[in-house]
Amino acid sequence: MTLRIRELRTLDKDLERLSAAERAGVQSLRPLVRIGVAVLFVAIMVVAASAVASGFGSGLASDQRAAVATIAAGVALAAYLALTIGANDVSNALSPAVGSGAIGLRAGLALVAVAEIAGAVLAGDRVSTTLSAGIVNSAQLLADGQAAPAMLAALLAAALWINLATLAGAPVSTTHSIVGGFAGAGLAVYGLSAVNWLGLAAIASGWIVSPLAAGLVSAGLLAVVRSRIDRDPDPRAAARRWLPAMVAVVTAVGAGMLVGGPLGQPPVVAVTLMALIGAAVRAAALQHLDRRLAAAGGERPQQRDLFALPLVLGAVLMAFAHGANDASNVTAPLGLILAAANQRTGLAAGVAAPDLSLVATLAAGGGLALGALLFGWRLVVMVGSRITRLNPVRAFCVSLGTAGVVLAASWLGLPVSTTHVAVGGVFGVGFYREWEDRRRKRDRKALPVEETRRRTLVRRAHVRRILLAWAITLPASAALAALFGTMMR
Template sequence: MDTTALLALVVVTALAFDFTNGFHDTANAMATSIATGALRPKAAVALSAVLNVLGAFLSLAVAATIASGIVEQDVVTLSVVFAGLTGGILWNLVTWYFGLPSSSSHALIGGLVGSVLVAAGTSGVIWSGLVSKVAVPAVVAPVAAGLVATCGTWLVYRITRGVARGDQQREFRWGQIGSASLVSLAHGTNDAQKTMGIIFLALIAGGQLDADDAVPLWVVIGCAGAIGLGTYLGGWRVIRTLGKGLTELEPPQGMAAETSSAAVILVSSHFGFPLSTTHVASGSIMGSGVGRRTPVRWSVARRMVVAWLVTLPAAAAVGAAAEGIQHALGGWAGTLVVLALLVAASLALFLRSRRTAVGHHNVNDDWAPDASPAQPTAAASAA
């Protein structure tokens, strides 16, 4: 396959991943506002989309980490990047189908690491960067966000204990709009940059850029637009799990959870950590339940944590398999086979999801006692 054509395919696939990142992670910013009624579902995803686009232009620190801090640039080829993106996209779609709020960031990094391992062996991975900038934040971030949300929720209810309940709920709904907007802006500063970093790697591998060049403006604009469009369409299955599945939320809890999420995400973006916004948002929501002493559905939380633990290795396995197919078949044939498999799997998941559709019309339906993110039919009424 011609290098230019392969580069174009990789860029389009990267933007497709960015799109899945958008609809998969809409829940991180807007699930609580939708669950408490602070925002109507369609208005919430529209607001989040706009702010994700704006946030993508605020910083490039995370893009630099993805481009140079996880794998060795000199072993990255266009086929390696394409294989890594395949792993990230498929894991995003699988977890979206099951309504599991897993990490798009870790899916992307896992897919890339898996493809590099097949292409260049263990020497192609910067293990110290993987541990310090991915693994450690993955453990620390949800715990930190949960603690901040717990304290914030307790303080909110403590300070407003003399306020009539109706007034309290009404005023905090307005506060939630601001805090949810801040999370959306923070999400754009962190997650859109991950795809920028991947495209930057592809441009270096394709001979279009040098490692010390700046990220081109068209890459920033393209990634901002793709994540914004995905966000607007809304990942309703995941929104439902975060908003209704973990705990029953009130507006004061929602504002506390969103504010703690935004703070942790913005700090990580400043230091260039490709943090999982999903881990942060989930930790914050659980913390808000603990802070108000609202029952947390720990069975749902356990399934989510399992998904978090297997995201990196699962996406890495898909990335490794995709690179293995390309290497075995060679040239354009291997790439086209992987592309065909990716399209077929994506279409199959989408068509299957329509059997138990979740959308703005039923995302706030009561959560059944036996509902599970792993059983979409139990989590939503049929469309």
């Protein structure tokens, strides 16, 4: 009997070892599965673009076959770039909510992915136009037949640089990368005359202003929440008065920008929809808040309960704004590639060029969403927890401040760096906390230097790392694009 028990125990141990080995094998294959899904997406986009482009007619001529091959290469690089942007920039929208614990990582990634596609499809045209015409002389590139190789070089350089940054865990600016790719490719083809330096300076000015604006707005929102809600004698009534209104205002402004801008509706229609959407969002947020307050009873409600829905709405708004602004990083160079391909194909034979705008938009929006789902979790964890600890109040302020700045930039057609804006908001909130902490402890005995350094809220090492990545992104991507552009010529 004892021998039989020993045999069963040995069998159990062996089975446990096999189960552990099987689980380890599944875990080791997960990165390969993610990469396989990404490759499948790129392949589907290439097949779809090639099928549409082959509509030039049966029996394609040599120029037409070359154009289809160019389109396929451009769509492949554009889809790859969109995947890397989604993986790198998903931290912009989701880090505050995940870092505060308001939403789970998987649910947040799925929600943000849908909002990214909506932003790219509904509101991505204005910024794309600015990028296409504001950095290089696109008319000259198209006239001389150099647009396709130059933009292929720009896409490849930007995608490689963003991919390297994502693997290193550095949230670099994808906008900087593609702008550097544009400039480097133009320099390689025509030299200094190909770059629109005035337009480049205007875009760069937005890079300086936008993170500062996000930091100031986020810090200001935190000051309002602290003074009007946290320190109010009746925090329940104060929360009902301020929180739904804040979310409603930002949502209504974003809806008004979409309706009056990309959708081209008159101001009266835009203002009316802004009012209706704002009222609906405020009512929904107030109803949700009342349920949370009722569940808390007579006790003081937890911040996570009060700010859960506002944080999720803020993340959705940020993701929509990111899709509207950063999808242009893909559609702008791809649009020039498609225009160059159309120029050398069926038009000469009297055949209308096919419309590939839908394929380009799907490659951009779908790539952003899929990159966020497959590879975005690492930077979400870094930005949301390692730069500065975000509780629901601070995360709410970062989300609304960032969404407001990016929506305003998209309305103006300005290709700002959403990474700049989001991290600027996080820094603004962290520095405000330090200032408030010093003011509150002014009369206390000073702590030792080592303890003060340990308690520093904003992690200086991560600040230096991110700033260094930002500083080298533009010249690095420009150099890569110049190298690839010279090779492709």
